[in-house]
Amino acid sequence: MAIALISLILIIILVLIAVKIGLNRDRLTDEPVERPTIHTSGIYSIVRESPRRNILAYKPPKEDILQYLDGLNVDMKGSPLSASEKSGIIERWYKSIEENITAIEKGDGEGIEFYYYEFLPVDCPVCMRHFSRGTFVTREEIYYYPSVIPPLHLGCTCKILPHHGKENLRETTELGMLPLFRSKVPPPLPNWKSIIKPEPV
Numbered sequence: 001m002a003i004a005l006i007s008l009i010l011i012i013i014l015v016l017i018a019v020k021i022g023l024n025r026d027r028l029t030d031e032p033v034e035r036p037t038i039h040t041s042g043i044y045s046i047v048r049e050s051p052r053r054n055i056l057a058y059k060p061p062k063e064d065i066l067q068y069l070d071g072l073n074v075d076m077k078g079s080p081l082s083a084s085e086k087s088g089i090i091e092r093w094y095k096s097i098e099e100n101i102t103a104i105e106k107g108d109g110e111g112i113e114f115y116y117y118e119f120l121p122v123d124c125p126v127c128m129r130h131f132s133r134g135t136f137v138t139r140e141e142i143y144y145y146p147s148v149i150p151p152l153h154l155g156c157t158c159k160i161l162p163h164h165g166k167e168n169l170r171e172t173t174e175l176g177m178l179p180l181f182r183s184k185v186p187p188p189l190p191n192w193k194s195i196i197k198p199e200p201v
């Protein structure tokens, strides 16, 4: 009788242990599993969103540009601005936005991680007060701060180009490419109202 009782107690204990193991296993499978790769690819897909959708939120409205140029007769150095030069500035402004967004979209298709600033076809005297040719930004920085996408001000000749790792960065190759961001936020960039007429080609 005593043996039968002990056996029964043992069986009950074993059943309880088995049930507990089963419960733990269920709980384990119910818990969300950390999946770093999926998490990473989630960020990746966000970072690759085209800036086309929201770029204009980071640029002054066209009315403001027209109004500002309307009341402006000289650039920051006092060189007179003619009506045709002003309309050329507006035309270049929107053309430049389109070119830079297209460059990023194309770069996204090629998985580009780094972009660098270039002044084309002539140097941009305003931007060169802030950074030099070959200064780079990451795709992630562009995503979080679309304000770094050129043109950075009226009359800007700055462009953002994908860095494939084989471009000749001219003088910057000796110094190494410098990052635009020295912290988590972008450095001060030119005010959009800054105009210095670029030297003719």
Ligand SMILES: [Zn+2]
Pocket: 124, 125, 126, 127, 128, 152, 153, 155, 156, 157, 158, 190
């Ligand atoms: Zn510029």
